[in-house]
Structures are given as structure tokens and as C-alpha cells.
Amino acid sequence: MAATIRDIKERTGLSLATISKYLNGGNVLPENRIKIEAAIKELHYEVNEIARGLVTNRTRTVGVLAYSVESIFNGTLLRHIGNSLRKAGYGLMICDSCDDPKIEAENVNFLIGKKVDGIIALPVSTKTDCLKAARKAKIPVVLIDRPSEDASFDCVRIDNRRAAAQAVRFLLQNGHRRIGIICSHSEYTGEERYKGYGDALREAGAEPQEGLCAAGTHSIEFGFEGMGRLLSLKERPTAVFMTNYELALGAVMALNRTKLHCPEDISLMGFDDLIMSHVIHPRLHMVVQPMKEMGEKAVELLLERIGSGQREMAMEIVLGTRVSEGDSVAKLGEK
Numbered sequence: 001m002a003a004t005i006r007d008i009k010e011r012t013g014l015s016l017a018t019i020s021k022y023l024n025g026g027n028v029l030p031e032n033r034i035k036i037e038a039a040i041k042e043l044h045y046e047v048n049e050i051a052r053g054l055v056t057n058r059t060r061t062v063g064v065l066a067y068s069v070e071s072i073f074n075g076t077l078l079r080h081i082g083n084s085l086r087k088a089g090y091g092l093m094i095c096d097s098c099d100d101p102k103i104e105a106e107n108v109n110f111l112i113g114k115k116v117d118g119i120i121a122l123p124v125s126t127k128t129d130c131l132k133a134a135r136k137a138k139i140p141v142v143l144i145d146r147p148s149e150d151a152s153f154d155c156v157r158i159d160n161r162r163a164a165a166q167a168v169r170f171l172l173q174n175g176h177r178r179i180g181i182i183c184s185h186s187e188y189t190g191e192e193r194y195k196g197y198g199d200a201l202r203e204a205g206a207e208p209q210e211g212l213c214a215a216g217t218h219s220i221e222f223g224f225e226g227m228g229r230l231l232s233l234k235e236r237p238t239a240v241f242m243t244n245y246e247l248a249l250g251a252v253m254a255l256n257r258t259k260l261h262c263p264e265d266i267s268l269m270g271f272d273d274l275i276m277s278h279v280i281h282p283r284l285h286m287v288v289q290p291m292k293e294m295g296e297k298a299v300e301l302l303l304e305r306i307g308s309g310q311r312e313m314a315m316e317i318v319l320g321t322r323v324s325e326g327d328s329v330a331k332l333g334e335k
Contacts, residue, residue, distance in 0.1 A: 003043035011039040061091045062302065063111035065104060067124040069096040072274050073245050073291075074122055077144065080295030081120060088303055090117070097124045099218070105130035112137045118302045120144060126188055128153060140305035142298045146188040147316060154305065156298045156317045158289050160189050163321040164196025164243065165203075167269050167287045170323050171239045172204050175332030176267060180237030181208075182226035182247045184218040193243040193271070212237055223250020231258060231266075238332060239267035245274050252280060263330035273324050283326035290319050 008019050012035040022028045022036050039045070062085055066074045082092045093116060095107035104124045111119055112134060119134055119141045128148040134141050135152075143155040171179050181197050184190030194215070198208045211233060214226030223246060230237055231254070242248035248270035255262060262268050262282060273288040297317050 003045040005045075007043050008036060008039045008045060011043065012036060059091075059115050059117055060089060061093055061114070061116045062299075063093045063095060063114065063116040063119045065095050065097055065107055065111075065119060065121040065123060067097050067104070067122050068099050069094065071246065073272055076274060076291050077122065077295050080292045081299055084296045084299035088299065090303075099124055101125045101130070108133055112139060117306050118142070120298050120302060124187075140302060142302045142305070144294055144298050148314075151316070152314055154301050154315050156294050156301065156319070158294075158319050158321050160192035161196040161199065163271075163287050163289075164193035164241070165200040166196075166321070167271070167285075167323055168197050168200035168241055169203070170285070171241065171267065171269055171329065172200060174239075174267070174329055176239040177204070177206060178212065178235070178237045178239075180212040180214070180230045180240040181243065182214045182223055182230070182240060182251055183243040184222075184247070185215040187218060190215075190218065190243060197241060197243075218244060218246060220246045220250040220253070223247035223252075224254045225250070227251035227254035231255070231260065237266070239269065239329065241269045243271050245270070245272040248272075248284070252284075262328050267330050268328040269323075282328050284328045285326045286324045288322050288324045290321070293319055 005016060005019055005023070009016055012019070012032075014032055014035060018028055018032055019036055022033060028036070064078060064081060066078065068074060078094060085092050093111065093114060095110060097104035097107055101124050108119070108130045116139065119131070119139055121131060121141060122144050123146065126149070128143070131141050131148075131153060141153050143153050143157070145157050147155045147157060168179060179201070181194065183194045183197075185194070194213070201208055212230065214229045216222035216226060223242065226247065227240065227250065230240055240251065242251045252268070255266070260266055268284055269286070270284045271287045273286040297319070301315060301317065
């Protein structure tokens with residue numbers, strides 16, 4: 001038979017009120033906490049989270065909206081988010097939006113119905129209208145990787161425009177002037193990274209050329225298609241900047257179908273230093289985001305909001321990036 005709170009009372013000699021206060025997250029005297037924790041361990045007592053939630057109005061569960069669980073980028077962030085939540089004693093409920101804004105809105109309502117204590121969002125939509133339902137329900141929300149259009153939600157992100165410009169500057173410094181780009185035009189990060197690409201070219205006295213830009217969906221399939229377009233040009237680019245992990249993976253697959261070699265025939269610069277850059281040859285130059293820190297900061301900020309119980313001005317945490325050098329960028333003139 002499962003142990004009850006009365007068994008803990010008999011083992012410790014403490015009042016039911018003191019034990020209940022501890023179990024519901026309240027502060028008790030250190031010596032009483034030690035007694036209660038020892039009794040819980042000895043009796044194998046399991047906290048009834050549903051009952052505790054009815055008392056505290058907390059479920060100790062955080063919902064995560066992921067635009068696609070197929071994305072390795074999302075999967076890596078989810079691992080870091082989950083580790084941080086577990087250390088804080090919270091559970092994780094993941095909702096896959098399947099790259100569909102309509103499903104994303106349904107998932108928000110689903111999480112509200114499950115009475116999660118907070119939501120971390122890696123959204124599909126460029127607008128955050130669907131998240132306003134969570135605010136109305138007084139559920140705090142933290143965005144990752146993109147801000148809200150009206151700066152009304154907390155956010156942890158990088159400066160995508162600056163990071164992309166840094167990557168293209170690296171290519172320019174290595175003598176490249178005809179630089180192609182494969183990017184997504186359907187989301188905030190893709191748009192910002194394209195802007196950064198243009199910034200760096202203009203600094204060097206050049207303008208982005210429409211023929212050197214392959215813009216489409218955030219997918220391996222379009223990375224493959226986009227690289228095919230660029231390689232089929234009569235005057236192909238000497239270097240290509242691929243603005244996210246999936247596009248880079250597809251682009252490398254397309255290049256491998258040809259007789260061209262990297263970096264001898266074409267140089268490559270990718271985004272997100274995930275597993276691919278460690279297993280293909282040559283090792284890719286990559287823009288590296290601090291993904292572990294992004295996940296941890298998002299959890300930290302969300303738990304602060306959950307704990308404060310009051311609305312304050314939205315916070316935006318912007319983290320730095322760096323270029324991880326590999327062997328995929330040649331200096332022009334060196335063969």
C-alpha cells in the first residue's frame with residue numbers, strides 16, 4: 001500500500017500542516033525539511049502532483065511549442081531546455097507545430113487547457129497573435145530565436161543579421177566576391193540572415209544579385225534544390241552561404257551529386273555547428289549559436305516569470321555567435 005502524508009506525520013512527529021506546506025513548495029525550518037525528506041525516502045512516498053496542483057494552482061509543467069520536431073536544431077534545443085527544467089523540478093510537454101501556423105495556434109490552446117505553468121515557443125509564425133491567448137490565461141511565454149513583432153513577449157535570441165554579416169565578411173576576406181546564398185524567405189531568421197548577407201556585400205561595394213539568391217522553404221529539400229540552381233548558373237558562385245542547418249544539409253547532398261569539390265571548386269559556409277559539420281569532409285565553416293545557453297536562459301527567464309506572478313516589461317536577451325573555422329573555404333587563387 002502506498003505511503004500517505006499521515007505516514008510521514010507518524011515517522012517525523014511533525015504536524016500535517018508543516019508537512020503539507022513542504023510538499024506544496026513552501027518554506028519550513030531546515031531541521032523539519034531534513035526530517036520530511038528522510039521520511040519520504042524511507043517510505044517511498046510519491047507526491048500526488050494532481051492534488052498538489054489543485055492546492056497551488058501549479059502543475060510544475062512547462063509546454064514547448066516547436067515548429068518541427070524533425071529539426072535537429074529544435075531537437076538540440078529541446079534537450080537543453082529539458083535538462084534545465086528537470087534540474088528545477090519541472091516536467092516538459094512538447095507540441096509539434098509541423099511547420100503549420102494553424103496547428104501552432106491549436107497547440108497553444110491545448111497547452112492552456114493542460115494548465116501548464118509557462119510556455120517556451122520556437123514559433124512557426126512570424127507574428128505572435130496565437131500566443132496572446134496564453135497571456136490572457138496569465139501563462140508566461142518566452143520566445144526562442146526570434147522576437148515578437150510588438151516586443152510584448154520575453155525573448156532569447158541571437159542577432160541573426162549581424163551573425164550572417166560576420167559569415168559573409170569572412171568569405172569576402174578570403175577573396176570571394178561572387179557569393180551565393182540559400183535561405184528561407186518564410187520566417188524571421190531567414191529574412192534577417194538575408195539582410196545580413198546584403199549588409200556585408202554593400203560594405204564591400206557590391207550589391208546582392210537576384211540570380212545568386214535561392215530563397216525558399218526551411219528544409220533539406222529546398223537546400224538540395226537551391227544548390228542545384230546555383231551550380232547550374234553559367235557563371236556559378238565561388239562561395240555559397242547556407243543560412244540554416246537543414247538548407248546546408250540539402251546543399252551538401254546536391255554538391256555531392258556533381259563532380260565539383262569543396263573547397264577547390266566552390267567554398268561553403270553554413271549555420272549551426274551540429275552533427276553534420278563533424279562527419280562530412282571537408283569540415284564546414286559554420287556560424288555557431290550558443291544553443292545550450294539559449295535553452296538555459298529561456299528556462300531561467302520563464303521560471304522567474306512563473307515565480308513572480310506579475311507582468312513586467314518584456315525582456316530580450318541577445319547572445320553572441322562566432323564563426324567556427326573548418327576546411328570548406330578556400331582563398332581565391334589557392335588551388
